[in-house]
Amino acid sequence: MKFGVVRFPGTCDDFDARDAALRVDGAQAVLLWHGDHSLQDVDAVIVPGGFSYGDYLRVGAIARFAPVMSEVIEFARQGGTVLGICNGFQILCEAGLLPGALLPNTGRRFIFRQVDLDVVRADTRFTSAVPAGQTSLSIPIKHTTGRYYAPEDQLDAMEANGQVLLRYAPGQNPNGSLRDIAGVTNEAGNVFGLMPHPEHAVDPLTGSVDGLTLFTSMAQAVANV
């Protein structure tokens, strides 16, 4: 199992994402440079958090045109497993790989805190390793532009299609996301984006290892193909 972590100018969570992926048994992880047209034969792609290209114009707007993104888009179209975290989520939305968009937090502030996430579905390639009986994950968020938005009819369709995998626990919606949505997949279920940072919740030292389940799930999915 080989993870690839995309790195743009301004990415800041690339090493944490790589190190989190490396905690999965038997996994390798490499960094993928934004200017390259190669995914180095990875089995799954992670688009990590940060401030790609300074987030000028709109969050994620310029990063979607990076050379490596055309490879990621093709990889996703062929059913490849792609995870977008925070800025990576914003980029995947801008690239049209995920529905919706991320808007500035309702409260206008940068928010950095641990949140509880309700696991809406544990039968996907991103959540299958969540232990049976565990219905929530404790994972930190840190963002200014994390308010998930999609038109109401699109949200209805996404929910009917089982594309909402994670929600902020009742009363904990930090940013005004519609329907408390914290993470969604594309229609096919092979691309997943979330605002919380699973890569920052992989060591007991920092309070929670719940984030690791997402990386483990991805590795299991790749192994089962």
Place this chain on the structure above:
Amino acid sequence: MKARVLIRPKAGILDPQGVAVEQALPALGFSGISEVRVGRMVELEIEDESQLDALCQKLLANTLIEDYEVVSVS
């Protein structure tokens, strides 16, 4: 020629920046101001203005959440 494009949050979408500006105004002695919305303006030099629409849709605006308007070409 020089083009100016105005990009603004779509009607109905909460604009926290506009709210912040609106809430600051009474403290400065202004009253009777509401519905403040903050967008952005992009100025550019363009040789072929027929490209404007496409470039707005592809990059300058995210049409899911923003409206754009070419306000002048001169």
